[in-house]
Amino acid sequence: MTTRVLILGAGFGGLELATTLSEALGEGVAVTVIDRSDSFVFGYSKLDVMFGRTTAEAVRNPYADVLKPGVRLLRETVTGIDAAARRVTTDRGSHEGDILVIALGADYDVSGTPGVVLGVNEFYSVAGAAHLATVLPEFKGGDVVVGVCGAPYKCPPAPSECALMLHDYVTARGLAGATRITVVNPLPSPVPPSPEMSAAILKAFEARGIGFIPNTRVTAVDAGAGRVTLSDGAVLPCDLFLGVPKNRAADVVVAAGLTENGWVTVDPLTLATSYPGVFAVGDLAATGVPKAGVYAEGAARTVAANIIAMVRGEPQTARNPGAGSCYIEIGAGLIARIDVDFLSGPKPFGTFHGASEEMRRDKEEFGASRRARWFGR
Ligand SMILES: Cc1cc2nc3c(=O)[nH]c(=O)nc-3n(C[C@H](O)[C@H](O)[C@H](O)COP(=O)(O)OP(=O)(O)OC[C@H]3O[C@@H](n4cnc5c(N)ncnc54)[C@H](O)[C@@H]3O)c2cc1C
DSSP states (O other): OOEEEEEEOOSHHHHHHHHHHHHHHGGGEEEEEEESSSEEOOTTHHHHHHTTSSOTTTTOEEGGGOOOTTEEEEEOOEEEEETTTTEEEETTEEEEOSEEEEOOOOEEEOTTSTTOOTTTSBSSSHHHHHHHHHHGGGOOSEEEEEEEOSSSOSSTTHHHHHHHHHHHHHHHTTOGGGEEEEEEOSSSSSSTTOHHHHHHHHHHHHHHTOEEEOSOOEEEEETTTTEEEETTSOEEEOSEEEEEOEEEOOHHHHHTTOEETTEEEOOTTTOBOSSTTEEEOSTTEEOSSOSOHHHHHHHHHHHHHHHHHHHHTOOOOOOOOOEEEEEEEOSTTOEEEEEEEOSSSSSOEEEEEOOOHHHHHHHHHHHHHHHHHHHOO
């Protein structure tokens, strides 16, 4: 009997898992990947779209290009998950697996943050980034708040990158003197596991007059009155809000009874849930590592290695490394990198690589290698 692996979500985690299984087992495994979208977009592309460096259409990676032995990709929306039976329902039918891997990413919840509207004043969805790309050219200067509405959230450095890229943008338009940028972030520093990276970002903020309010989140946005309210009760003037909505696992995952405090409970090292044969990888899993593509990939490779071992009748010894590299735009087109290892030592350990041309090439290679590996492009 061919092992049936059912993967929910074709993002960083789902694509890496399906690819690794196909490379190792080919037709020797029956992989079904379900995603409601027709294409994948790298998270960092949303910043490029927002600042008009590219378009939403240009950054789409169509799932139709994913052609791999043993893998079929279905465009369906998951509407129910029965973890005990490893069965899911979708808008088009139902599917079962011998192994079920849930990789549906983090969803956005604006219900608790009045004034934050998906697709309008946030840059964490493609629609939001594309909409802001039409708003920014109309901006004439004023107070801009880059505000995070809750933690944990995907890609901790992204709000800092947004502020620095915005500064470049208003400078190019001759509006820097008329613009005041403030970052509001529930984290204690821009990138807590790397004091060096945080210091470099804060130095870049200081040089540009960008304010940073740590340990604080945005609780409401009043566009009409031109202000935002913060979790400590303070009110900031705000002519333009660029938001990071509260992140949490999707309703369908919560309804399946798999979550605690909004995230799926797993063994961080094996990504196993409490249901036999059911795993959760990527942003929706509570592993203690950041919600970023590289960590989703590492988790996916771990689950893939153990599935491959199981199919081959070998011991399942793979463990989630919880380590990865993140690239960060620190303004003026410069790119730096941090490598952070979260799980192998007693506490997270980060290594900072300052901005260089090598880092820029590295980041380009990061995207290009995934496009080649997952989409054959
Ligand atoms: C602005 C920004 C910048 C970022 N920059 C970086 C970066 O530089 N480096 C980095 O490593 N990470 C970055 N990230 C984070 C990265 O994008 C995510 O951490 C990563 O995509 C998580 O992978 P995942 O597989 O868990 O989920 P995702 O990649 O989000 O994939 C989840 C998939 O599930 C699908 N799905 C959801 N619900 C359903 C449903 N009900 N039915 C069917 N399909 C469904 C979605 O369509 C999606 O394709 C950034 C994110 C943002 C927003």
